[in-house]
Amino acid sequence: MAVERGARIHAAGSLGTNKRDNMRILVTNDDGIHATGLKVAEAIAQQFSDDVWVVAPSEEQSGAGHSLTLTRPLRLRRHDDRRFSVSGTPTDSVMMGLLEVLDGPPDLILSGVNRGANLGEDVTYSGTVAAAMEGALAGVRSIALSQVYAREGAGDAVPFATAEAWGERAIRPLLDMPFAPGTLVNINFPAVPADAVKGIRVVAQGVRDYGRASMVKKRDPRGFPYYWLSFHGVVQTSGHDTDLEAVADGYVAVTPLHLDLTCRDVMTSLADRY
Ligand code: MN
Numbered sequence: 211m212a213v214e215r216g217a218r219i220h221a222a223g224s225l226g227t228n229k230r231d232n233m234r235i236l237v238t239n240d241d242g243i244h245a246t247g248l249k250v251a252e253a254i255a256q257q258f259s260d261d262v263w264v265v266a267p268s269e270e271q272s273g274a275g276h277s278l279t280l281t282r283p284l285r286l287r288r289h290d291d292r293r294f295s296v297s298g299t300p301t302d303s304v305m306m307g308l309l310e311v312l313d314g315p316p317d318l319i320l321s322g323v324n325r326g327a328n329l330g331e332d333v334t335y336s337g338t339v340a341a342a343m344e345g346a347l348a349g350v351r352s353i354a355l356s357q358v359y360a361r362e363g364a365g366d367a368v369p370f371a372t373a374e375a376w377g378e379r380a381i382r383p384l385l386d387m388p389f390a391p392g393t394l395v396n397i398n399f400p401a402v403p404a405d406a407v408k409g410i411r412v413v414a415q416g417v418r419d420y421g422r423a424s425m426v427k428k429r430d431p432r433g434f435p436y437y438w439l440s441f442h443g444v445v446q447t448s449g450h451d452t453d454l455e456a457v458a459d460g461y462v463a464v465t466p467l468h469l470d471l472t473c474r475d476v477m478t479s480l481a482d483r484y
Pocket of ligand 1: 240241271272273324325338
């Protein structure tokens with residue numbers, strides 16, 4: 211695009227920082243360009259590099275999953291030299307970043323920091339995780355970041371300071387290890403103050419019981435029904451070494467994910483059916 215790109219800023223001359231030469235970071239999210247958590251992710255990214263770009267949805271897209279906008283045009287709005295919003299989904303935003311805004315692939319994509327957990331099967335609904343999936347598909351090292359909050363209905367009181375304090379520690383070890391193709395890393399910060407976090411654990415994706423979801427039915431001012439999904443008293447499965455348990459115990463949960471959803475355990479028995 212006809213955007214004057216800022217010169218890549220070299221950290222070589224800035225002794226005392228841990229920033230890397232020429233490391234370009236693309237930051238996105240699913241809560242939208244104005245979300246507090248996006249600014250937290252930008253602050254985390256700036257601990258690694260001065261070359262941080264933001265391409266995020268113009269409106270909240272929580273629950274958008276890995277959806278694409280195919281039936282209407284997308285609009286790209288420039289807010290600042292390196293901040294853009296897209297009138298679409300998180301996946302649209304990553305594609306816009308990679309295909310239009312940046313003139314080369316970034317070294318890292320950070321998605322978040324989401325307002326709320328992305329644990330267990332949340333990852334299949336999550337626009338935050340899906341943006342990192344899209345990055346993984348494009349061959350870019352991609353990490354999803356989410357800040358758990360303590361109780362239902364507390365979405366306006368999310369302890370983002372915990373993510374901000376622990377983000378650098380959780381991400382830095384991932385920067386010089388190879389990511390296998392089609393893999394990404396999902397990080398959740400626990401709902402405790404930063405100084406109460408017990409540490410970082412690498413854990414598997416857990417399983418929640420969504421049987422207690424409900425469809426809340428109410429009437430609009432004109433008397434017509436409307437419905438709103440509600441999750442209450444979500445029960446997490448017992449079992450150790452899952453992301454659910456780690457954040458409940460006050461740890462930052464780090465979970466490697468892959469896009470290959472094949473259930474290999476069933477391959478043979480299924481093949482026997484044909
Ligand atoms: Mn969200």
